[in-house]
Amino acid sequence: LVKDASDIAQMRDLAIAIDSDVQGLYDTAHDVLVRPDACRLSMSAAVAASSSAVYPFYDTLTFDTTGTLMSTTGIGMITIVEPGWYMVGTWVQATAAVFQGIRVRFLQNGTPATSFSPQAGLISTNQQLIQQDGTMFYEQPGTLALEIRAGAASPSYTYASRIWAQQVIKL
Numbered sequence: 001l002v003k004d005a006s007d008i009a010q011m012r013d014l015a016i017a018i019d020s021d022v023q024g025l026y027d028t029a030h031d032v033l034v035r036p037d038a039c040r041l042s043m044s045a046a047v048a049a050s051s052s053a054v055y056p057f058y059d060t061l062t063f064d065t066t067g068t069l070m071s072t073t074g075i076g077m078i079t080i081v082e083p084g085w086y087m088v089g090t091w092v093q094a095t096a097a098v099f100q101g102i103r104v105r106f107l108q109n110g111t112p113a114t115s116f117s118p119q120a121g122l123i124s125t126n127q128q129l130i131q132q133d134g135t136m137f138y139e140q141p142g143t144l145a146l147e148i149r150a151g152a153a154s155p156s157y158t159y160a161s162r163i164w165a166q167q168v169i170k171l
Contacts, residue, residue: 036143039070039078046156054148056161077145078165080138085169089133090146093163095126101151104132109142
């Protein structure tokens with residue numbers, strides 16, 4: 001019951017403001033909780049390595065919730081399109097006749113962003129597996145890539161890898 005007709009305009013403005021805020025919360029929840037930016041890239045085939053440092057080229061898109069914005073064709077790394085905090089991860093499986101001491105670290109915009117992981121563990125004869133994950137902060141769009149380092153004196157192995165990133169906090 002409105003006793004003063006002049007109050008109705010203020011009530012309308014309040015209703016519009018509440019509607020706008022609720023829609024904003026819904027949009028944010030959808031972007032961050034329901035369908036956050038996420039991407040995983042893989043290698044289509046194992047690659048031979050004969051140097052101590054290699055940089056995998058990911059040529060197969062497993063999934064990209066942004067509609068391929070994070071998996072730009074031909075660059076072999078994940079493109080971070082929005083500022084925020086991201087969960088990132090990778091695994092590398094190496095096959096070699098002798099233990100190679102494989103370690104990995106993430107590169108942010110081409111620069112080392114993490115320390116090298118511990119050495120890979122043997123999962124079967126001549127098979128080594130290393131997994132690494134963590135969180136990374138991007139103030140602006142950038143790239144996520146991987147460096148693989150062998151500890152053997154004369155590295156010789158084949159490897160396959162995957163890399164992924166998922167936005168957990170949007171700025």
